[in-house]
Amino acid sequence: MNGHFSAVGDQPANGNYEHGCQVIDEEKEFNPNLNDYLQTTRVAEAGFNYHLISVFGSQSTGKSTLLNHLFGTTFSVMSETERRQTTKGIWLSKNKRETSSGTKMADNILVMDVEGTDGRERGEDQDFERKSALFALATSEVLLVNIWEHQVGLYQGANMGLLKTVFEVNMQLFLKDKNSAPRSLLFFVIRDHLGVTPLSALQNTLIQDLTKIWSSISKPQGLEQSRIEDYFDFGFAALPHKILQGEKFESEVANLGARFSTGHRNGNAELEGGILLPEYHRRIPADGLSVYAEGIWDQIVNNKDLDLPTQQELLAQFRCDEISREVLLAFDTVLTPLEEKQAEASKLGKPIVLPDLGAAASEAREKCFKAFEVQASRYHKGVYSRKKQELESKVDGRLKTLYQGQIAAAHKAGVAAFSEAVSNKVKAGQKAGGGYEFAEIVSNEKKKTTEIFKAEVDGLAIEGVEWTNFVSQSQLFEAELDEVSGKLRKDEIRRLATRVERWVKSRLGDAVGLEFNKLGSGRGGSGAPEEGQKPATEKDLWDRIWHVFTDVVREAEGRFADRAKSFDASDAEVEVGLWRLRRKSWTALREKIEEEVMEGNILLKLRENFEDKFRYDEAGVPRIWRPTDDIEGIYTKARESTLTLIPLLSKFKLLSSQKAPELVEFIGAQPSGVEAGDEEDLTPIGGVDEEDGKSLEEEMTVLSENKRQDLVVRFKKTADGVYVEAKRSAIGGMTQ
Numbered sequence: 001m002n003g004h005f006s007a008v009g010d011q012p013a014n015g016n017y018e019h020g021c022q023v024i025d026e027e028k029e030f031n032p033n034l035n036d037y038l039q040t041t042r043v044a045e046a047g048f049n050y051h052l053i054s055v056f057g058s059q060s061t062g063k064s065t066l067l068n069h070l071f072g073t074t075f076s077v078m079s080e081t082e083r084r085q086t087t088k089g090i091w092l093s094k095n096k097r098e099t100s101s102g103t104k105m106a107d108n109i110l111v112m113d114v115e116g117t118d119g120r121e122r123g124e125d126q127d128f129e130r131k132s133a134l135f136a137l138a139t140s141e142v143l144l145v146n147i148w149e150h151q152v153g154l155y156q157g158a159n160m161g162l163l164k165t166v167f168e169v170n171m172q173l174f175l176k177d178k179n180s181a182p183r184s185l186l187f188f189v190i191r192d193h194l195g196v197t198p199l200s201a202l203q204n205t206l207i208q209d210l211t212k213i214w215s216s217i218s219k220p221q222g223l224e225q226s227r228i229e230d231y232f233d234f235g236f237a238a239l240p241h242k243i244l245q246g247e248k249f250e251s252e253v254a255n256l257g258a259r260f261s262t263g264h265r266n267g268n269a270e271l272e273g274g275i276l277l278p279e280y281h282r283r284i285p286a287d288g289l290s291v292y293a294e295g296i297w298d299q300i301v302n303n304k305d306l307d308l309p310t311q312q313e314l315l316a317q318f319r320c321d322e323i324s325r326e327v328l329l330a331f332d333t334v335l336t337p338l339e340e341k342q343a344e345a346s347k348l349g350k351p352i353v354l355p356d357l358g359a360a361a362s363e364a365r366e367k368c369f370k371a372f373e374v375q376a377s378r379y380h381k382g383v384y385s386r387k388k389q390e391l392e393s394k395v396d397g398r399l400k401t402l403y404q405g406q407i408a409a410a411h412k413a414g415v416a417a418f419s420e421a422v423s424n425k426v427k428a429g430q431k432a433g434g435g436y437e438f439a440e441i442v443s444n445e446k447k448k449t450t451e452i453f454k455a456e457v458d459g460l461a462i463e464g465v466e467w468t469n470f471v472s473q474s475q476l477f478e479a480e481l482d483e484v485s486g487k488l489r490k491d492e493i494r495r496l497a498t499r500v501e502r503w504v505k506s507r508l509g510d511a512v513g514l515e516f517n518k519l520g521s522g523r524g525g526s527g528a529p530e531e532g533q534k535p536a537t538e539k540d541l542w543d544r545i546w547h548v549f550t551d552v553v554r555e556a557e558g559r560f561a562d563r564a565k566s567f568d569a570s571d572a573e574v575e576v577g578l579w580r581l582r583r584k585s586w587t588a589l590r591e592k593i594e595e596e597v598m599e600g601n602i603l604l605k606l607r608e609n610f611e612d613k614f615r616y617d618e619a620g621v622p623r624i625w626r627p628t629d630d631i632e633g634i635y636t637k638a639r640e641s642t643l644t645l646i647p648l649l650s651k652f653k654l655l656s657s658q659k660a661p662e663l664v665e666f667i668g669a670q671p672s673g674v675e676a677g678d679e680e681d682l683t684p685i686g687g688v689d690e691e692d693g694k695s696l697e698e699e700m701t702v703l704s705e706n707k708r709q710d711l712v713v714r715f716k717k718t719a720d721g722v723y724v725e726a727k728r729s730a731i732g733g734m735t736q
């Protein structure tokens with residue numbers, strides 16, 4: 001404690017707060033280092049567990065001396081010899097004592113030493129007096145009023161002027177918000193108490209004076225009837241002369257210090273414990289005290305109406321924003337790398353499923369909210385809950401984006417894995433000889449994939465958070481799996497159809513070829529008919545072909561339907577498949593017939609047919625031509641007989657009905673389930689596909705008129721050749 005602390009306003013900002021921290025300097029400037037001081041002394045982290053006490057009183061009444069003794073502070077005091085004002089502006093220091101006279105003092109007591117106010121050095125600066133009073137009242141729980149014993153009862157004394165100011169200022173504060181303004185404790189410390197007049201008598205005198213002052217101040221409307229006790233509690237202590245009774249002074253100060261502990265009112269409203277009651281607390285969280293004090297001072301200095309509730313709201317906004325930024329920083333360290341990884345992957349078109357995303361993100365979220373709650377909930381409730389919502393929507397907005405990306409990635413990966421797994425299993429099954437059950441493969445893979453997806457979705461779920469419930473996404477995923485299965489099944493149906501069609505083609509090739517081969521035998525069949533069967537005739541060629549055709553197709557349909565149903569093909573799909581099969585089979589038949597009636601082929605058959613009739617007798621014995629034979633007659637008969645085949649062959653017409661087969665009925669109407677791709681590879685069929693412009697008549701035409709005539713001419717030539725040869729051999733036989 002050196003005598004003169006000259007460097008007023010020259011504040012250390014480096015944590016060197018030898019005399020505490022100057023909150024307001026003599027130029028009435030607020031010191032921005034206050035927060036640093038609160039951080040340094042670790043009061044800032046105390047939440048509400050701190051106390052703010054201010055001292056008032058005339059200049060040089062030993063206020064700073066008292067505080068230094070009570071709280072171990074080092075506020076500068078006037079030297080015994082110089083007698084000039086020392087404390088300038090308002091200083092703040094933390095209590096350095098833990099106990100006083102064996103009693104534990106309250107935690108984190110902050111003491112404000114306010115410049116003396118008798119105006120000796122500042123002139124009649126009532127303005128600063130009023131401003132500092134307002135500032136102290138707005139922030140402090142306890143106002144220590146330092147007063148000489150001999151001043152007690154001097155109603156006109158300087159102290160009383162100060163108290164009048166305090167009361168008026170207090171009224172001003174209460175005006176704005178009668179509910180939230182807390183009570184304050186006015187604690188009188190009577191100095192240089194001689195002990196002749198007991199404290200109780202001094203106390204009574206003071207209370208009388210205070211009441212008088214109270215009645216003299218002008219009160220705002222509606223508060224005319226208010227009493228001083230409505231706003232203030234009173235406390236009293238007396239101290240002996242410091243210099244004359246040094247030891248007693250020390251011990252009394254220690255006793256007084258013991259009273260600076262927390263207290264409460266019991267059921268009978270009696271005080272228990274120390275003088276620091278919860279109701280005096282301004283409820284400004286310690287980490288916001290500096291900002292709050294600055295805001296208050298700013299209002300005061302600029303002569304604005306001091307509106308504490310508004311100040312508290314502003315403080316809450318400021319601090320909640322600050323806290324929000326802080327907690328978001330920690331949140332960022334977890335979220336940002338994840339967000340970056342996801343963004344990068346999706347930029348490359350390869351969405352990534354981040355491992356353990358749910359656990360990491362929800363933990364970061366929870367920590368962030370908790371940290372915010374712990375610090376910010378101490379501030380104005382309305383502001384806090386608004387800022388909390390803001391923070392939540394910020395955090396959840398980011399989680400939402402991340403989670404949606406994750407779900408989308410899981411969805412994509414799941415669908416791809418499913419499709420690949422099914423295809424691979426089918427391929428493997430085909431390689432192994434086709435012994436696989438498509439439906440089973442699909443249902444197994446679907447189960448597997450759905451479980452993986454569900455695990456991801458469950459991992460993202462946060463209890464009680466509606467938007468983390470991804471039920472609809474799960475449904476979407478399953479729906480897509482079903483869609484993919486549908487496509488895969490369609491492929492499978494196509495593969496099956498191709499197999500069945502190949503089988504039909506091969507069967508038709510054999511059977512139809514056989515029927516045409518029979519033409520080569522002029523007696524309508526090769527060799528004797530088998531037992532029980534009607535001997536085949538040339539005339540019912542088409543009946544037989546139609547019969548064989550429908551038999552083959554019916555069998556193929558049965559095979560197709562059975563197999564398709566085994567892998568859960570729908571009725572519609574089966575119906576379309578069968579319809580396609582019938583059409584393709586017909587087309588295959590048409591192609592086979594086309595092949596059979598190709599020029600060279602059919603001419604050969606006709607020649608064989610003719611030769612059979614011409615060269616063999618009814619019993620099938622080869623004729624040996626003799627000149628006497630009616631070669632010409634036999635020739636003409638055989639030739640005409642074979643020639644009748646040409647019109648027969650030209651048209652697909654049944655002997656039984658004398659009509660074309662009922663192809664339209666056979667193929668049936670196009671099923672409603674036919675889709676765009678189903679028709680692509682189908683050959684139009686006359687009479688069935690009417691819009692194609694080709695009639696059934698044309699469809700059933702095997703040989704065109706031109707071809708037919710051409711065939712007649714060529715056949716005749718061939719037959720003529722045979723005849724000439726026969727004739728020659730007859731003559732030759734005779735000459736030999």
Ligand code: GDP
Nearest residue numbers: 059060061062063064065077078079080241242
């Ligand atoms: P402040 O201006 O109210 O802060 O007063 P100071 O603490 O600076 O003290 C002013 C003068 O009063 C100093 O010279 C102190 O030595 C003296 N002083 C301090 N305490 C007492 C006391 O209890 N009784 C008397 N008579 N003088 C005191």
Ligand code: MG
Nearest residue numbers: 063064086087
């Ligand atoms: Mg002082």
